[in-house]
Amino acid sequence: MQEFLSTVILLLSSTLRLSVPLILCGLAGLFSERSGLWDIGLEGKMLFAAFAAAAAAYQFDSAWVGLFFAILVAVLLSLIHGFASVTHQGNQIISGVAINFISSGLTVLLAVGWFAMGGRTPQLQPEARFPTVVLPFVEEMRSVPVIGPIYADLISGYNILLYVAFAAVPITWWVFQQTRFGLRLRAVGENPAAVDTAGISVDWLRYRALLCGAVLCGIAGAYLSVAQSAGFVREMSAGKGYMALAALIFAKWRPVPVLFACLLFGFLEALSIRFQAFDFGLGAALSTQIVQSLPYLLTVVLLAGFMGRAIPPKAGGIPYTKDR
Amino acid sequence: MQAEISSAKNVLELTGINKSFGSVVANKDVNLAVKAGSIHGIVGENGAGKSTLMSILYGFYQADTGAIRVDGREVGIPDSRAAIAHGIGMVHQHFKLVENFTVLENIILGAEEGAFLPSSRRKARLELQRLAKEYELQVDLEAITENLPVGVQQRVEILKALYRQARILILDEPTGVLTPSEADHLFRILRRLRDEGKSVILITHKLREIMDATDTVSVMRRGELIATAPTSSMTKESLAELMVGRRVLLRVDKSPSKPGEVVFDIRGLNVRDQRGVRMVKDVSFSVRAGEIVGIAGVAGNGQTELLEALAGNCVPESGTVLLNDAEIAADPFKRREAGVAHVPEDRHAIGLILSFPLRENASLGYHRRPEFGTSPMLKRSKLQQYAQAYISDYDIRPPNADLRTSLFSGGNQQKIVLAREIEHDPAVLLVGQPTRGVDIGAIEFIHRRLIELRDQNKAILLVSVELDEIRALSDRILVMFDGAIVGEASPDASERELGLLMAGIAEQDQGRG
Numbered sequence: 001m002q003e004f005l006s007t008v009i010l011l012l013s014s015t016l017r018l019s020v021p022l023i024l025c026g027l028a029g030l031f032s033e034r035s036g037l038w039d040i041g042l043e044g045k046m047l048f049a050a051f052a053a054a055a056a057a058y059q060f061d062s063a064w065v066g067l068f069f070a071i072l073v074a075v076l077l078s079l080i081h082g083f084a085s086v087t088h089q090g091n092q093i094i095s096g097v098a099i100n101f102i103s104s105g106l107t108v109l110l111a112v113g114w115f116a117m118g119g120r121t122p123q124l125q126p127e128a129r130f131p132t133v134v135l136p137f138v139e140e141m142r143s144v145p146v147i148g149p150i151y152a153d154l155i156s157g158y159n160i161l162l163y164v165a166f167a168a169v170p171i172t173w174w175v176f177q178q179t180r181f182g183l184r185l186r187a188v189g190e191n192p193a194a195v196d197t198a199g200i201s202v203d204w205l206r207y208r209a210l211l212c213g214a215v216l217c218g219i220a221g222a223y224l225s226v227a228q229s230a231g232f233v234r235e236m237s238a239g240k241g242y243m244a245l246a247a248l249i250f251a252k253w254r255p256v257p258v259l260f261a262c263l264l265f266g267f268l269e270a271l272s273i274r275f276q277a278f279d280f281g282l283g284a285a286l287s288t289q290i291v292q293s294l295p296y297l298l299t300v301v302l303l304a305g306f307m308g309r310a311i312p313p314k315a316g317g318i319p320y321t322k323d324r
Numbered sequence: 325m326q327a328e329i330s331s332a333k334n335v336l337e338l339t340g341i342n343k344s345f346g347s348v349v350a351n352k353d354v355n356l357a358v359k360a361g362s363i364h365g366i367v368g369e370n371g372a373g374k375s376t377l378m379s380i381l382y383g384f385y386q387a388d389t390g391a392i393r394v395d396g397r398e399v400g401i402p403d404s405r406a407a408i409a410h411g412i413g414m415v416h417q418h419f420k421l422v423e424n425f426t427v428l429e430n431i432i433l434g435a436e437e438g439a440f441l442p443s444s445r446r447k448a449r450l451e452l453q454r455l456a457k458e459y460e461l462q463v464d465l466e467a468i469t470e471n472l473p474v475g476v477q478q479r480v481e482i483l484k485a486l487y488r489q490a491r492i493l494i495l496d497e498p499t500g501v502l503t504p505s506e507a508d509h510l511f512r513i514l515r516r517l518r519d520e521g522k523s524v525i526l527i528t529h530k531l532r533e534i535m536d537a538t539d540t541v542s543v544m545r546r547g548e549l550i551a552t553a554p555t556s557s558m559t560k561e562s563l564a565e566l567m568v569g570r571r572v573l574l575r576v577d578k579s580p581s582k583p584g585e586v587v588f589d590i591r592g593l594n595v596r597d598q599r600g601v602r603m604v605k606d607v608s609f610s611v612r613a614g615e616i617v618g619i620a621g622v623a624g625n626g627q628t629e630l631l632e633a634l635a636g637n638c639v640p641e642s643g644t645v646l647l648n649d650a651e652i653a654a655d656p657f658k659r660r661e662a663g664v665a666h667v668p669e670d671r672h673a674i675g676l677i678l679s680f681p682l683r684e685n686a687s688l689g690y691h692r693r694p695e696f697g698t699s700p701m702l703k704r705s706k707l708q709q710y711a712q713a714y715i716s717d718y719d720i721r722p723p724n725a726d727l728r729t730s731l732f733s734g735g736n737q738q739k740i741v742l743a744r745e746i747e748h749d750p751a752v753l754l755v756g757q758p759t760r761g762v763d764i765g766a767i768e769f770i771h772r773r774l775i776e777l778r779d780q781n782k783a784i785l786l787v788s789v790e791l792d793e794i795r796a797l798s799d800r801i802l803v804m805f806d807g808a809i810v811g812e813a814s815p816d817a818s819e820r821e822l823g824l825l826m827a828g829i830a831e832q833d834q835g836r837g
Contacts, residue, residue, distance in 0.1 A: 179439055194422050195433070196404065198420075200434050322384060
């Protein structure tokens with residue numbers, strides 16, 4: 001029983017850790033896509049932010065400076081996206097793909113140029129990473145059966161960014177449902193003409209949505225390189241930005257379902273890591289590959305087969321012109 | 325004329341408004357004065373500059389020159405926010421509502437009480453209760469907007485403007501989507517608004533509405549405002565003449581029909597749309613040679629799907645379509661070859677390829693016929709020859725077969741489609757909204773051409789949401805409501821009678837009885 005509980009707790013805490021970048025990216029995508037801007041550049045923004053975080057954290061020996069630069073870089077990339085697709089009404093997919101290419105190439109180029117370690121950044125010392133947060137009364141609680149270990153090992157003991165990610169979900173919900181900005185943001189993704197005729201600037205609103213997303217994306221990047229790992233590795237986002245987009249669609253562009261979709265994907269990934277050595281009788285190497293590909297395969301299956309019609313924001317992907 | 329109507333004070337004055345888009349002059353030296361507490365109609369053909377003028381007033385465009393005065397004070401209106409601040413509200417032809425929002429959310433959007441919504445919602449509920457009582461504008465505030473009938477959605481738009489304390493309310497073609505009874509309701513609301521001291525500007529191309537609802541009328545033609553007068557001093561005929569610049573035949577001259585054999589026979593047709601909703605329910609009727617059967621109804625009651633199914637553009641769930649007693653497969657090419665020609669409702673989406681030149685559009689759909697060549701190559705000279713013939717027979721302007729189709733006006737585009745479908749000698753012609761977005765001069769031509777075709781013993785099925793058009797052209801009228809044919813009427817039937825059928829009221833009575 002004790003052992004089973006600790007196995008479950010291990011698996012679930014790994015799920016939480018793995019789902020953080022997905023949640024942050026998914027919410028980032030939620031902001032931009034609900035405002036009517038397809039955001040396929042999430043992956044690239046997160047990757048570049050991860051690089052910026054690692055490089056700055058190394059340089060200044062501070063995780064917080066790393067986080068600041070991560071957000072800064074994500075904001076700049078989002079502004080490029082906004083400039084191309086909002087101000088100049090370009091194709092949002094092309095602009096997003098361009099961001100992904102820029103990030104994929106430039107991070108490695110800069111890493112090689114600055115650190116000469118084959119596209120990595122130097123290993124960060126513990127001081128330059130986000131420390132573990134230990135919640136109060138952990139030791140006192142530990143002796144309580146069931147609840148104790150859950151509190152101590154599943155709820156407490158992560159770095160601060162994980163808590164930020166989970167707090168971001170209800171905050172996003174609240175912003176969307178209970179604030180003026182949220183109302184307008186939801187409106188501009190459905191019918192920008194309604195916003196425009198109400199006397200509100202469509203472009204500025206969309207820029208603000210992009211900036212909100214950029215902050216979240218920056219945090220996701222910093223989490224990858226400064227919290228989860230201790231440095232940047234090339235392509236370390238490994239498609240998580242795309243997974244987050246898939247989760248966003250799976251969640252039908254709603255904040256709380258985004259959380260659950262991301263937890264599901266995180267859980268699948270945690271499972272695949274846990275059972276990496278599981279032998280399907282196909283030889284160890286092949287079995288590992290199968291297990292590792294499971295989360296991605298399941299993503300496809302879930303998206304294709306197990307969801308009803310997802311109705312995307314109606315104005316998504318369409319540049320707004322005052323044409324009448 | 326100016327002296328007669330200058331007793332009340334002008335709430336709005338436009339002087340010397342000019343606006344050009346490139347080389348196209350949309351508004352030329354327009355002067356307009358609107359009285360407080362009046363309903364002021366503005367009529368004009370499509371492209372006469374009515375919408376541009378109102379867009380300038382609502383801050384969508386800036387005038388190149390000219391001044392706007394509200395209550396005698398000159399104001400600048402750089403954007404919609406400024407227009408709202410000056411008490412100008414607008415109900416657009418295509419509603420500017422967020423479809424998946426509640427009514428309340430749509431109304432407070434842009435007029436919130438601060439950064440957080442709960443207080444905005446509270447205040448708006450109270451204020452809207454008051455407005456609803458004062459102007460008889462009852463709407464369920466918690467309803468999702470897209471689930472409401474269009475007439476109610478329009479009321480939401482009016483409430484939106486009133487909530488922003490509009491004193492001048494502009495309505496752009498407000499009745500296009502309404503049943504006659506909904507339109508009556510709208511006009512009652514507008515009169516109520518006027519009696520409470522608001523000013524209403526009503527933009528329409530329907531002369532009857534101008535005569536029924538307005539106090540003063542202004543006529544626009546080719547960007548100029550050419551006359552303003554009390555409505556009581558005008559007649560429909562005089563307005564039409566001012567709009568077009570020449571005498572227009574509002575009535576279509578036609579002799580009684582001489583229907584022959586049944587040519588086109590539809591039995592038990594059921595059609596589901598892409599969402600799986602049954603849009604056409606068990607429809608059966610027939611069209612004889614030499615008659616025009618008109619299908620009346622408010623937009624969205626299954627006429628579109630019926631027409632698409634008859635043209636073979638979608639496969640019906642069940643039912644048969646017989647042409648001269650032979651069943652024809654549900655395939656647009658086979659239908660066309662069998663002799664069923666189709667002028668679609670939406671000429672931009674499926675009637676024409678706008679980026680192609682006239683020459684290619686003039687034969688599109690018939691291009692596989694042997695006269696255009698049997699090799700993989702099309703005979704360009706033949707295409708050109710057909711296009712030239714259509715241009716001269718249908719007076720298509722400009723007469724240039726190489727011009728991209730998107731550059732023609734709505735009326736000329738429609739003539740291209742009509743020429744193509746009529747001139748290949750069909751047995752049956754299906755026509756959807758033949759004069760939507762078409763100016764009066766072209767309407768006259770199109771109507772005459774359809775009557776001529778009828779007199780050549782062709783069977784014509786006409787679908788239109790313009791009741792006047794249905795009544796003017798049809799020899800028999802079928803009314804569609806909620807996917808079913810709910811009644812048949814003669815073209816002499818009163819508008820009230822047709823209006824009740826269109827609103828589905830007769831059907832409900834039958835259901836009860």
